[in-house]
Amino acid sequence: MGETIQLEDCLGERFIGAGASDARIEIEGIPGNALGAYLDGACVEVFGNAQDAVGDTMNDGRIIIHGNVGDTAGYAMRGGEIYVKGDAGYRAGVHMKEYGDKRPVMVIGGCTGSFLGEYQAGGLIIVLGLEAGRKGRPIVSNFPCTGMHGGMVVLKGDAVDAGILFPPQVDVRVVDAADCALIAPFVRNYALFFGADGDDILQGPFTLVTPLSHNPYTRLYVAN
Amino acid sequence: MSAQNRIPSGIDYLPPLFQVIRNADRCIDCNVCVKQCANGVHVRDAQTGRLSTVDELCVDCQRCVCFCPTHALQICEAPNRYRPNANWTPQIMRGSYKQAGTGGVLLSSMGNPNEQTVYWDKLLINASQVTNPSIDPLREPMETRCYLGRRPTSVMRDANGAIDTSLPPHLELAMPMLFSAMSYGSISLNAHKVLARAARELGIYYNTGEGGLHQDLYEYGENTITQVASGRFGVFKGYLEAGAAIEVKIGQGAKPGIGGHLPGAKIVGDISRTRMVPEGSDAISPAPHHDIYSIEDLRQLVMGLKAATDGRKPVIVKVAAVHNIAAIASGIARSGADIIAIDGLRGGTGAAPTMIRDNVGIPIELALAAVDSRLRAEGIRNDVSLLVGGSIRCSADVVKAIALGADACYVGTAALLAMGCHLCRNCHSGRCNWGIATQQPELVKRLNVDQGVERLVKLMRAWNSEVMEFMGGMGINSIEALRGNRLMLRGVDLNESELEILGISYAGR
Structure with a gap:
């Protein structure tokens, strides 16, 4: 990793780290929209909240947010990892995709807004809902996984029992943590970055959401 | 069978x-x-x-x-x-x-074939007689070179009082035409090669469309516009860096307001690699960009693209011509975009629902005139260049578009004709006998790239000579002096509203 850049008293500056490939960027304060857009390998760590479009179309690298993020975090991300200690807004992971050896991962410690994983075409989204109970919020709001046709969403707990409604084109299964081994390294990363107990988080059931088809919207057309 | x-x-x-x-x-x-x-x-x-x-x-x-x-x-x-x-x-x-x-759902290809008002055909171009002599383009200099991008609004000086000659990034075109977006996937790799090589030879640009940039074509980057659409297929930093400009696709004239959907069956081999979509998985480009709900949001995408490319690439925002296009363009001009591309109702496509293609949007002539008038009225016309397409069929359409206010024209269908397309309008079948709108290797091979380049270069050069002929006739020796010069146009068969929107007089006035 190249040089380390430290930003202090950040207050809404947009596009920090756009397209960066070889640096470590540490931010005190609150960066503005599109933090780490098109990120291409750099590591960005924010000791505070972040705003909308964190990691927009990011290709590689890692973003760690010690707080909450706004809407459309991880829009169309194709590679790399995003860790959010707290909550995410609307449309987290919209259009997340994967290709070849690129398989993006987004871990959200708190709850997310509506349209989580909309049009998801690849990658792994993990939502832990760690303080959902205290906040009296569902782990995800309305319409998660709408248009999902690739990748995987894992929610901590039994989301079906909790009344979360999923669209018909996805398969929803409640599994033991043991059946969810692939999330363990990322949950342990989360625990490491934010000082949580990974083993504790990995206890109990998880809800695994996968698409039924990679071609959910094959519409019947007739040549005219 | x-x-x-x-x-x-x-x-x-x-x-x-x-x-x-x-x-x-x-x-x-x-x-x-x-x-x-x-x-x-x-x-x-x-x-x-x-x-x-x-x-x-x-x-x-x-x-x-x-x-x-x-x-x-x-x-x-x-x-x-x-x-x-x-x-x-x-x-x-x-x-x-x-x-x-x-x-x-009825599916069609290429532009709307129905009988409709083609305003180009109702516009007539001026020529000098007696006073203000015409110019002979064969013997006198005639400039069709043009530049697309933001113009500085005032003279800036440095600390020593010297004029600051640095400009925002521009595209330089040897002639006021460039090739419109057609994705690799909708057309063959050979067709893309023809566009790329012809663009280089002509000193203009071609546009990748939203299907990414094939690895073999990175070498033509200086003549490439890379497109970013809602699905962000094949978009990564190297792709954004590869071209001379970046185009944000909001809409397309043949299917305004709806998204694109390349079925998984067509995502194979190089198309999968270029779009960075796994083989067999659908590539869904939704109708909206899910992070754009306002001009401010558009500005964020535009400025983000600039930030990722150190501000070295002009950014184009492409929209379909729709009812409130003047207000929309005014917003885009304030979004930080350098160029606005407007695609008209009659624009082509590799596949679009017939009903949408034939019924949604407005003609490019009216949209262009409305946008140019609005941007001038608001004093922001020089903040952006205007590109128009859908459809530009010949050099006369180019001249009329420029006189109505365009800086340059996107040419799509005409470029395909140069490669052999006979407008059978069956691109969606994937069995293009001319090797253009197909991915079947035995059909793709039919498009001879060398011959295609030669023919496309000839077509564009022929258009450009005709453009110069028109200019000479009007006594204009620089394409820049024709831009928005609506006095050079008169209308026939047009009603009062049409004349008013087009900002021209009836022939005889």
């Missing part, structure tokens, strides 16, 4: 639109027609050995007609017709039968 060759009978039967006529005296039984037709129209009977035709499968692409060595073939309109009805046209009746039989 394959599924395409199973022709239903009874209530689902649709009589052929075309009749293939073989002149038996000329036919030398050489089998070229059989080999050339990927639709299986020409067949040799296994028993009798005789050639016959399956007219129902003919799409009128003219491939067999062109390649028959003795010109023994003709394709004519089939004589059978439904009872004539000016309201229930045969097209509408056939569409109803198809939908009743399949329940499918």
Whole structure:
């Protein structure tokens, strides 16, 4: 990793780290929209909240947010990892995709807004809902996984029992943590970055959401 | 025989639109027609050995007609017709039968073929007579070079008082035409190669469309515009860096307001690699960008692209011509975009729902005039360049577009014609006999890249000479002096509203 850049008293500056490939960027304060857009390998760590479009179309690298993020975090991300200690807004992971050896991962410690994983075409989204109970919020709001046709969403707990409604084109299964081994390294990363107990988080059931088809919207057309 | 060759009978039967006529005296039984037709129209009977035709499968692409060595073939309109009805046209009746039989959404290719008002044809260009002499472009300098991008609004000086000559990034075009977005996937790699090489030779640009940039074409980056659409397929930093400009696609004239959907079956091999979508997975480009709900959001995407490329690439925002286009363009001009591209109602496409293509949007001529007037009125016309397309068919359309206020024109269909397209409008079938709108290797090979480049370069150069001829006639020796020069246009067959929107006088005034 190249040089380390430290930003202090950040207050809404947009596009920090756009397209960066070889640096470590540490931010005190609150960066503005599109933090780490098109990120291409750099590591960005924010000791505070972040705003909308964190990691927009990011290709590689890692973003760690010690707080909450706004809407459309991880829009169309194709590679790399995003860790959010707290909550995410609307449309987290919209259009997340994967290709070849690129398989993006987004871990959200708190709850997310509506349209989580909309049009998801690849990658792994993990939502832990760690303080959902205290906040009296569902782990995800309305319409998660709408248009999902690739990748995987894992929610901590039994989301079906909790009344979360999923669209018909996805398969929803409640599994033991043991059946969810692939999330363990990322949950342990989360625990490491934010000082949580990974083993504790990995206890109990998880809800695994996968698409039924990679071609959910094959519409019947007739040549005219 | 394959599924395409199973022709239903009874209530689902649709009589052929075309009749293939073989002149038996000329036919030398050489089998070229059989080999050339990927639709299986020409067949040799296994028993009798005789050639016959399956007219129902003919799409009128003219491939067999062109390649028959003795010109023994003709394709004519089939004589059978439904009872004539000016309201229930045969097209509408056939569409109803198809939908009743399949329940499918009607799908079409290329631009709207229906009879409609082509305003270009109602605009007439001026020429000098007696006063203000015309200029002979063959013997006098005539400048068609143009630059696209933001113009500085004031003279800036440095600390020493010297004029700051640095400019925002611009595209330099040797002629006021460039090739419009056609994705690799909708057209073949050979077709993309033709566009890329011709653009380089002509000193202009081609546009990747939203399907990413094939690895073999990175070397043409200086003449490439890379497109970013809602699905962000194939978009990564190297792609953004590769081109001379970045185009954000919001909409397309042939299908305003709806997204794109390349079925998983077409995501194979190099297309999968270039789009960075796993083989067999659908590539869904939703109608909206899910992070754009306002001009401020658009600004965020535009400025983000600039931030990722150190501000070195001009950013184009492409929209379809729709009802409030003037207000929309005004917003885009304030979003930080350097260039606005507007695609009109008659624009082409590799596939679009017929009903959308033929009924949504407005003609480019009216949209262009409205946008140019609005940006001028607001004093922001120089903040952006205007690119228009959909459809520009010839050099006269280019001249008229520039006089109405465009900086340059996007040319799509005409470029395909140079490669052999005969406008059969069956791109969506994937069986393009001319090797353009297909990914079947044996068909793609039919498009000879060297020949395609040569023909496309010739076509554009011919247009450019005609543009110079028009300019000389008007006594104008620089294309910049024609831009927005609406006094050079008069209208015929136009009503008061049309004249007012176009900002021109009736011929004779």
